[in-house]
Amino acid sequence: EEGDFKTSQRFAQHMEKKNEASSDFAKSKTLLQQRQYLPIYAVKEDLLNIIRDNNIVVVIGETGSGKTTQLAQYLHEDGYSKYGMVGCTQPRRVAAMSVAKRVSEEMGVTLGEEVGYAIRFEDVTSEKTIIKYMTDGILLRESLRESDLDGYSCIIMDEAHERSLNTDVLFGLLREVITRRRDLKLIVTSATMDAEKFSHFFGNVPSYTIPGRTFPVDVLFSKSVVEDYVDAAVKQALQIHVQARKGDILVFMPGQEDIEVTCESLTERLEELDDVAPLTVLPIYSQLPSDLQAKIFQKTPDGVRKCVVATNIAETSLTVDGIAFVIDPGYCKMKVFNSRIGMDALSVFPVSQANANQRSGRAGRTEAGVAYRLYTLNQYKNEMLVASVPEIQRTNLANVVLLLKSLGVQDLLKFHFMDPPPQDNILNSMYQLWILGALDNTGQLTTCGRSMVEFPLDPPLSKMMITAVEMGCSSEILIIVSMLSVPAIFYRPAGREEDSDTKREKFCVPESDHMTLLNVYQQWKANGYSSTWCNDHFIHAKAMKKVREVRAQLKEIADQQKMPLVSAGNDWDIIRKCICAAYFHHAATLKGIGEYVNLRTGMPCHLHPTSALFGMGFTPDYVVYHELVMTSREYMQSVTAVEGEWLAELGPMFYSVKESAKSRQEKRKAAKARVSEMEEELALADEQLKQRRAE
Ligand code: ADP
Ligand code: MG
Numbered sequence: 001e002e003g004d005f006k007t008s009q010r011f012a013q014h015m016e017k018k019n020e021a022s023s024d025f026a027k028s029k030t031l032l033q034q035r036q037y038l039p040i041y042a043v044k045e046d047l048l049n050i051i052r053d054n055n056i057v058v059v060i061g062e063t064g065s066g067k068t069t070q071l072a073q074y075l076h077e078d079g080y081s082k083y084g085m086v087g088c089t090q091p092r093r094v095a096a097m098s099v100a101k102r103v104s105e106e107m108g109v110t111l112g113e114e115v116g117y118a119i120r121f122e123d124v125t126s127e128k129t130i131i132k133y134m135t136d137g138i139l140l141r142e143s144l145r146e147s148d149l150d151g152y153s154c155i156i157m158d159e160a161h162e163r164s165l166n167t168d169v170l171f172g173l174l175r176e177v178i179t180r181r182r183d184l185k186l187i188v189t190s191a192t193m194d195a196e197k198f199s200h201f202f203g204n205v206p207s208y209t210i211p212g213r214t215f216p217v218d219v220l221f222s223k224s225v226v227e228d229y230v231d232a233a234v235k236q237a238l239q240i241h242v243q244a245r246k247g248d249i250l251v252f253m254p255g256q257e258d259i260e261v262t263c264e265s266l267t268e269r270l271e272e273l274d275d276v277a278p279l280t281v282l283p284i285y286s287q288l289p290s291d292l293q294a295k296i297f298q299k300t301p302d303g304v305r306k307c308v309v310a311t312n313i314a315e316t317s318l319t320v321d322g323i324a325f326v327i328d329p330g331y332c333k334m335k336v337f338n339s340r341i342g343m344d345a346l347s348v349f350p351v352s353q354a355n356a357n358q359r360s361g362r363a364g365r366t367e368a369g370v371a372y373r374l375y376t377l378n379q380y381k382n383e384m385l386v387a388s389v390p391e392i393q394r395t396n397l398a399n400v401v402l403l404l405k406s407l408g409v410q411d412l413l414k415f416h417f418m419d420p421p422p423q424d425n426i427l428n429s430m431y432q433l434w435i436l437g438a439l440d441n442t443g444q445l446t447t448c449g450r451s452m453v454e455f456p457l458d459p460p461l462s463k464m465m466i467t468a469v470e471m472g473c474s475s476e477i478l479i480i481v482s483m484l485s486v487p488a489i490f491y492r493p494a495g496r497e498e499d500s501d502t503k504r505e506k507f508c509v510p511e512s513d514h515m516t517l518l519n520v521y522q523q524w525k526a527n528g529y530s531s532t533w534c535n536d537h538f539i540h541a542k543a544m545k546k547v548r549e550v551r552a553q554l555k556e557i558a559d560q561q562k563m564p565l566v567s568a569g570n571d572w573d574i575i576r577k578c579i580c581a582a583y584f585h586h587a588a589t590l591k592g593i594g595e596y597v598n599l600r601t602g603m604p605c606h607l608h609p610t611s612a613l614f615g616m617g618f619t620p621d622y623v624v625y626h627e628l629v630m631t632s633r634e635y636m637q638s639v640t641a642v643e644g645e646w647l648a649e650l651g652p653m654f655y656s657v658k659e660s661a662k663s664r665q666e667k668r669k670a671a672k673a674r675v676s677e678m679e680e681e682l683a684l685a686d687e688q689l690k691q692r693r694a695e
Contacts, residue, residue: 003074015113031106038066039213047071047208048078055178056186056202058160060195060209064319064365066097067189068158073107075154078107081130084153089136091164093119095317097184100124100133101174101294107131120456121550136166140403141456143173147407154185159317163390169400172416173407175202180647189569192354193317193405201418209530217326217364221377229329230258232374234265236327237307240372241279247324247369248306250314250362254331254348256285259309264494266307275432277305284310284318287487289542296320311455315358319365319420326363326371330356330379337425344599345630352388392421397429398459402438402443405445406453431542435585435653436463454557457481465558465626471578473568476518478558480579482551483517484626484638486543489608494540500538507537508612511620512640514579515572516612521547577650580642583624584651588636590621598637599647600654608635622647 007691022566028343032513040061050055061067075086076469090096094325099193109115114514116125125132127219136157143149155174160167178186188198201208223619226232233251240475255257263281270279280300284293297320298613300306308320332351335344339400351359373380386482392400412426433439436459438449445453452462461481468477483489484627509515524544527533531541568574588605598607605628607614611624618641626638 040070040210041377042067042659058195058198058204059189059209062268063191063316065210082151086131086154087141087152088133088156091159091162092317096133140166154188160188161192165391193657201261215364215368218359219371221373227375232329236372240325243620248322249325250323251309251327254333259283262309280306324369328359328373330375347630352385354387372472393527398432460582466579472566473575475518475565475567476575480514482547485550486546503537510618513612514640579640579648580646586625588623605634605636611639
């Protein structure tokens with residue numbers, strides 16, 4: 001009761017302060033008034049005129065000027081939607097969902113009807129849809145079915161400055177589409193000023209800059225190098241909250257774990273402080289359930305400060321109004337191809353100067369603000385890149401290669417990339433596809449490859465689906481693949497770790513994490529797909545529901561491809577063998593107690609403590625794994641025990657078990673020859689490309 005009294009007192013104090021300060025416009029204005037207040041509104045007619053006169057226009061505007069939410073509506077109001085949908089691509093799923101929801105509210109329609117969105121495994125559109133937000137990956141896949149994208153009258157390629165892999169590929173494809181379709185409008189939007197490159201890429205098309213409305217931001221660097229950025233960020237946020245004037249706080253963090261720790265620690269330390277005003281702490285990251293994501297946009301009670309803790313989704317994709325303070329540790333998570341392990345790894349990197357400046361800018365949208373950088377000026381100048389490297393130049397391209405090949409792009413080096421990927425990357429990805437049997441020795445798509453493209457999955461998982469049909473376990477593999485496509489099935493609440501671990505162990509199939517996942521699904525099914533059952537077992541009910549949806553969608557694709565669902569019955573070995581067929585290139589062998597090394601590179605890799613194989617007193621000689629996660633050490637994620645003979649049988653280009661050294665050498669030679677054949681082909685293509693460019 002005493003607590004309640006304190007709170008109400010605090011509230012009263014804050015109400016007073018609040019009344020002195022100017023009222024927050026977002027809280028008092030109608031949606032229409034908010035729309036009309038956006039910088040883009042002032043130039044609406046200008047913008048529409050330019051679009052009428054040009055097929056391709058580059059639109060530049062500060063984050064929050066209204067590009068994402070307004071442009072599509074303007075195009076619709078100008079009549080384009082009569083001839084087809086207005087599509088708008090986003091590099092991030094969260095942005096596509098959140099913006100579609102916002103726009104449906106602004107237009108007063110039900111989400112999924114006139115305004116909808118589509119992300120992988122989730123299509124919230126209908127016959128009625130005229131404005132469609134989607135990830136760039138979705139539009140890319142749509143171009144497989146309909147290469148001219150006839151369903152669209154306009155396509156807005158949003159957030160082009162992000163240079164996501166799929167956006168970059170779409171650039172090349174749309175550049176062709178627009179020459180065939182004179183009626184298509186293409187609008188490329190960017191939050192940064194160096195948009196000349198986009199204009200140039202499409203043949204010096206006009207670009208239009210939306211005049212900004214920004215307030216000065218004080219940028220403060222740390223005086224010394226920060227060791228623990230989570231701790232430093234929490235301290236900084238508390239200091240602002242206790243000392244500074246009104247205004248919300250935005251904290252950037254590289255990923256979900258750091259965000260969770262930051263939020264917990266903030267809340268804890270607030271409780272320790274006496275007589276401090278309430279603070280609403282809100283996380284946002286891509287895997288956060290969408291109802292919780294929406295919270296960052298909701299009003300807090302009058303006078304209550306908000307502190308949003310976000311990944312770089314809040315850098316340019318989402319705009320939260322009212323931010324006056326930004327805390328930037330200077331890190332982000334990026335997928336980067338790691339040649340040492342021969343695959344992509346998600347790791348934390350320093351952001352670029354361009355990112356840092358975007359982040360700071362978020363403090364000055366509605367009033368003058370302050371950006372606290374948790375790194376020194378020296379670090380900024382000497383340790384950060386000026387701009388980040390486009391994704392296409394740093395990640396595995398297997399999916400892109402597969403897609404382009406099936407679109408009939410024979411020679412990838414001739415494809416018109418804005419910034420061509422390094423030849424090594426293409427080569428490596430082609431090699432990976434060849435290993436999986438998706439490409440033949442001459443780099444042509446095989447029947448298996450054609451079938452793989454149909455699945456919206458990474459190549460090894462598509463391969464697993466196809467192999468499962470041949471091996472007679474497609475029913476089980478369909479579930480395993482669906483489970484792998486949804487992150488975080490289990491949860492482990494603070495204070496109940498042991499309880500949840502015990503429940504989790506009950507599902508464990510000692511030789512396989514994949515089979516453990518299968519087991520979870522099958523038991524859930526046996527319990528009538530019940531959410532109560534999920535809650536009882538520390539399993540995310542929403543995640544399981546999603547798995548079921550994914551399974552249904554993948555099944556539909558399998559049906560279309562006339563791939564029958566067959567159950568392996570009690571023959572669980574065949575399921576493990578099928579997993580091996582897709583992942584033999586991710587194999588590790590036991591070396592010492594509980595220590596594994598990658599079979600090809602000799603690099604150490606560890607069983608994760610959450611793996612079913614961990615601490616079960618059963619350490620198989622050979623395992624394959626889904627992916628490698630780099631945290632404090634290299635951990636294998638989703639591991640399955642396999643037989644050495646299977647590796648030799650399924651991955652003959654890498655392994656042999658009981659062969660003579662001679663035949664082993666010959667095989668290796670043959671494999672090498674095939675690779676150099678491909679290399680030669682690519683080098684030749686490269687030559688041709690250079691010549692063509694010289695001409
Ligand atoms: P830009 O694309 O130019 O960065 P947006 O169109 O995303 O700008 O944002 C315009 C305005 O719409 C911002 O003030 C932002 O706060 C608001 N907005 C965008 N999405 C949402 C949402 N889901 N809920 C509430 N407001 C939103
Ligand atoms: Mg935007």
